[in-house]
Amino acid sequence: MPADDHRLTTPEMARFVVDGFLRFDGLVPDALNARAVEEMRLLLPVKLARFGREVPEEPEGLPQPVTGVPLSACHPPPSAIGEVLRLPAVRGVIASLVGPDPVYDHDFVHFVPAGSPHRQHLHVDAIVDSADPGFDVQLFYFATEVRPGEGGTRIVPGTHLRRVRAEGLGRYQRIRGEQQISCPAGTVLVAHHGLWHAGQPNPGARERWMYKIRLGPTVPQVRLWNTADLEALQNDASDHVFATVPAESVGRMLRRRHPWQRGHEERYDLRQRALLWRHLTGDATYDVDYYLTRVERRDALAPAGERA
Numbered sequence: 001m002p003a004d005d006h007r008l009t010t011p012e013m014a015r016f017v018v019d020g021f022l023r024f025d026g027l028v029p030d031a032l033n034a035r036a037v038e039e040m041r042l043l044l045p046v047k048l049a050r051f052g053r054e055v056p057e058e059p060e061g062l063p064q065p066v067t068g069v070p071l072s073a074c075h076p077p078p079s080a081i082g083e084v085l086r087l088p089a090v091r092g093v094i095a096s097l098v099g100p101d102p103v104y105d106h107d108f109v110h111f112v113p114a115g116s117p118h119r120q121h122l123h124v125d126a127i128v129d130s131a132d133p134g135f136d137v138q139l140f141y142f143a144t145e146v147r148p149g150e151g152g153t154r155i156v157p158g159t160h161l162r163r164v165r166a167e168g169l170g171r172y173q174r175i176r177g178e179q180q181i182s183c184p185a186g187t188v189l190v191a192h193h194g195l196w197h198a199g200q201p202n203p204g205a206r207e208r209w210m211y212k213i214r215l216g217p218t219v220p221q222v223r224l225w226n227t228a229d230l231e232a233l234q235n236d237a238s239d240h241v242f243a244t245v246p247a248e249s250v251g252r253m254l255r256r257r258h259p260w261q262r263g264h265e266e267r268y269d270l271r272q273r274a275l276l277w278r279h280l281t282g283d284a285t286y287d288v289d290y291y292l293t294r295v296e297r298r299d300a301l302a303p304a305g306e307r308a
């Protein structure tokens with residue numbers, strides 16, 4: 001049930017908390033995708049040169065944003081990339097997660113030529129973020145069709161709440177439940193900054209053009225989505241899989257297990273998801289399976305000097 005202003009629904013927000021991303025297939029119309037690819041062709045040398053610490057000239061009429069400016073100041077008309085970022089459907093997704101005018105962190109053009117054997121190792125971009133539940137988003141915009149196995153990004157759903165060292169991940173070659181994105185042109189994937197991912201080879205005959213932008217919140221990330229359905233779905237702290245489980249609730253949605261979360265492994269992530277849901281709802285008593293409340297209640301009984 002997308003809202004009129006395209007903001008996300010509560011089940012979609014819960015899915016973001018569980019998976020660390022949401023994808024919207026074919027969201028951007030073909031004519032705009034074609035213009036965006038042409039713009040990326042012009043920008044790629046600029047981005048690569050800057051990465052190499054050069055100061056290249058910007059293409060005429062396409063001023064590139066500076067870190068720290070509001071998104072509304074980025075990629076002004078006639079930029080096709082700006083037009084994508086200003087589509088009501090894209091703005092609704094962004095506004096739901098980081099507010100209506102988030103801060104621009106950086107962006108990049110990720111081009112994989114046809115036949116490229118280049119493979120990135122699995123990594124996270126945000127290895128020096130703090131441990132609080134606040135988050136940035138990264139928008140992956142696939143401007144060209146990506147056929148199965150032809151250069152789509154490899155992602156591991158549900159890994160975004162693990163605190164890892166980026167290079168420590170590089171050794172993992174296969175993880176149960178990982179996906180390699182294939183999608184129609186115009187697909188937008190919005191990810192939590194902690195999602196594990198890697199660029200892949202493109203043995204196909206088509207170029208793969210993807211634009212990625214990182215955005216940070218400028219307002220508290222509390223109830224920014226369409227919360228019309230929240231009251232009916234929000235569970236209280238008595239939610240416990242071995243005792244009390246409401247028929248339909250956010251808790252049920254958050255409890256979904258990924259294939260790599262075996263045995264009791266999922267409990268670490270469930271606790272992190274509950275903390276993130278507290279952050280998103282402003283409800284400091286929210287819980288799933290009682291993990292947070294149990295410890296907090298015990299802690300409140302401890303002598304002052306022993307409290308965590």
Ligand SMILES: O=C(O)CCC(=O)C(=O)O
Binds near residue numbers: 154198200
């Ligand atoms: O090219 C890709 O598919 C992913 C690239 C990327 O996200 C990165 O380098 O951090």
